[in-house]
Amino acid sequence: MATADFEIESDEAGARLRLIGDWTTAGLSHHRGRLGPRLGRELGDRSVKALDLSNMGRLDTTGALILSRVLGRDLDADAWSSRPEAGRIYQRVVKVECNEGKPLKRTRGLTRMFAKIxxxxxxxxxxxxxxxxxxxxxxxxxxxxxxxxxxxxxxxxxxxxxxxxxxxxxxxxxxxxxxxxxxxxxxxxxxxxxxxxxxxxxxxxxxxxxxxxxxxxxxxxxxxxxxxxxxxxxxxxxxxxxxxxxxxxxxxxxxxxxxxxxxxxxxxxxxxxxxxxxxxxxxxxxxxxxxxxxxxxxxxxxxxxxxxxxxxxxxxxxxxxxxxxxxxxxxxxxxxxxxxxxxxxxxxxxxxxxxxxxxxxxxxxxxxxxxxxxx
Structure with a gap:
């Protein structure tokens, strides 16, 4: 098991994100939840235009969730062309994250009382x-x-x-x-x-x-x-x-x-x-x-x-x-x-x-x- 990590390369076209190691629950455990915030800080306002997946091991929903919260819908399916199975996991997680329903508004106490009656x-x-x-x-x-x-x-x-x-x-x-x-x-x-x-x-x-x-x-x-x-x-x-x-x-x-x-x-x-x-x-x-x-x-x-x-x-x-x-x-x-x-x-x-x-x-x-x- 390789610990998850990343590298960022910038050029005129935009940032290129290289994923390293296993972006899984086990591979991310050593970072204690700090890898996602660090990725966001280092990217700053730059948008990721390409992914380098040559050094990436495995990807599960935990890793896809961290990436989706930083990258969102900026990545299209072509960015995952070298690892289509990982792209499917990522797209599914992005879909779930972006389609989360808004929390229901709490009704007023008087309304709840009459509803209960x-x-x-x-x-x-x-x-x-x-x-x-x-x-x-x-x-x-x-x-x-x-x-x-x-x-x-x-x-x-x-x-x-x-x-x-x-x-x-x-x-x-x-x-x-x-x-x-x-x-x-x-x-x-x-x-x-x-x-x-x-x-x-x-x-x-x-x-x-x-x-x-x-x-x-x-x-x-x-x-x-x-x-x-x-x-x-x-x-x-x-x-x-x-x-x-x-x-x-x-x-x-x-x-x-x-x-x-x-x-x-x-x-x-x-x-x-x-x-x-x-x-x-x-x-x-x-x-x-x-x-x-x-x-x-x-x-x-x-x-x-x-x-x-x-x-x-x-x-x-x-x-x-x-x-x-x-x-x-x-x-x-x-x-x-x-x-x-x-x-x-x-x-x-x-x-x-x-x-x-x-x-x-x-x-x-x-x-x-x-x-x-x-x-």
């Missing part, structure tokens, strides 16, 4: 359409499962019931216990100021039975199970396992979506009831320690609350609806995963966020409905 609205519309399509397929698969119960994959149902429901009992019970305790603490501090200590039982019972138990259980399952559904189905989508199931004649909705949906519908009411019991226990414990309201009095007062059955019904009737929403969103996002890990991460995040938002929104809708029904 427009893209967001468009994405919301696209997600809504795809969600409706998924809902239609889900309804069809559910109807097919009810029509042909012999095709139901019972082992998958039992497995999902255990993983999505039974394994979630400890976290749901502990969280609801502390929620009930927090409500009792707030009630005790507030009601003691007015001498209405005994009404802390009503505050704890109504808030836990109507709202906190079912909402906390659903949100915990949204973070725990909805993300799990999206990750599991999305991973299978990435590995083309779902495509393989379709080739074998297996309906992915029957094998993957329906068992998860059924497990959530079965287990969320049970988890809601456990959350109610745990929340009441936490509230009773705090009432006993802070207000000196013993367990016997708490239970007696609990039994005298008007419409206690309605409050229990209101809490439990929300559970199946929340279960369908959590399971459907998780499976829908899993089915929408493309072939890369980044898509999987986005869909898992979207499953959790959308499920929690849907739970809070539906809870507000239920509150309005029960208000109109006087329940």
């Amino acid at each position: 427009g893209h967001g609205v468009y994405d919301i519309g696209g997600e809504a359409i795809l969600s409706m399509a998924f809902l239609g397929r889900l309804i069809t698969a559910t109807g097919s499962a009810l029509k042909h119960p012999g095709r139901i994959r019972w082992p998958a149902w039992v497995s999902q019931i255990e993983r999505a429901g039974l394994d979630a009992i400890p976290i749901v019970a502990v969280t609801s216990f502390f929620i009930g305790a927090v409500v009792a603490f707030i009630g005790a501090d507030l009601l003691q100021q007015f001498g209405f200590d005994v009404f802390a039982v009503e505050l704890i019972a109504i808030s836990v039975l109507r709202e906190f138990a079912v909402v906390i259980a659903a949100i915990l399952l949204a973070g725990r199970s909805s993300s799990s559904f999206a990750a599991e189905i999305g991973s299978m989508k990435m590995n083309q396992e779902i495509d393989a199931m379709q080739v074998m004649g297996v309906n992915p909705f029957q094998a993957l979506v329906i068992p998860r949906l059924a497990a959530m519908v079965i287990m969320l009411p049970l988890l809601t009831f456990i959350a109610m019991v745990a929340g009441l226990f936490g509230g009773a414990l705090v009432s006993w320690s802070q207000l000196s309201l013993g367990p016997d009095f708490f239970l007696q007062r609990l039994g005298t609350i008007n419409d206690i059955g309605n409050h229990l019904f209101v809490g439990l009737v929300k559970a199946p609806v929340f279960a369908v929403v959590v399971a459907a969103i998780g499976c829908r996002q899993g089915m929408a995963v493309s072939g890369d890990v980044e898509s999987l991460g986005r869909r898992v995040t979207a499953a959790v966020v959308q499920a929690i938002f849907a739970i809070i929104f539906l809870d507000a809708v239920f509150a309005l409905i029960f208000l109109e029904l006087n329940l």
